[in-house]
Amino acid sequence: MSSIFTKIVKGEIPSYKIAEDKKHFAFLDINPAAKGHTLCIPKKEVDYLFDLEPDELAALTQFSQKVAMGIDKALKPIRTGVIVEGLEVPHAHIHLIPIYKESQAFSLGKKVELTKDEMKKLAxxxxxxxxx
Incomplete structure (x- = not known):
């Protein structure tokens, strides 16, 4: 059975797409820990990030770096943080979370409320x- 992320890649479930290449897809997290919280995934469905082949993991990291640079340029956070937890969806993924102030507490359990229009504009x- 396909993961929710595979369904997003296939267009079966809508998303706020950020970027895509032949092997990767980036989209806004619908439960963002911060404004601009983005997920980067391989299109190939692999449950555990560290089960990716070394070249696949390196490519996902390089793709995520380009996305993070786009977040930094567009939203001007202090920097973009990275969380790799991998428990909520059985599909390898990297969370990119913009950090706007040094005292900003962020975790995957915290959520900021954004409207659909705000999400579209951010994307x-x-x-x-x-x-x-």
Missing amino acids: DQISQNITL
């Missing part, structure tokens, strides 16, 4: 600042 802002 457009970030995607326009990514060079793949």
Whole structure:
């Protein structure tokens, strides 16, 4: 059975797409820990990040770096943090979470409320600042 992320990649479930190449897909997290919280995934469905082949893991990391640079350019956070937990969806993924102030507490359990219009605007802002 396909993971929810595979269904997003296939267009079976809508998403706020940020970037895509032949092997990767990035989209806004619908339960964001911060404004601009983005998920980067391989299109190939692999449950555990460290089960990816070394070249696949390196490629996902490089893709995530380009997305993070787009987040930084578009949203101007202090920096973009990274969380790799991998428990909530059985599909390898990297969370990119913009950090806007040093005292900002962020975790996957915290959520900021954003409207659909705000999510769409964020996705457009970030995607326009990514060079793949």
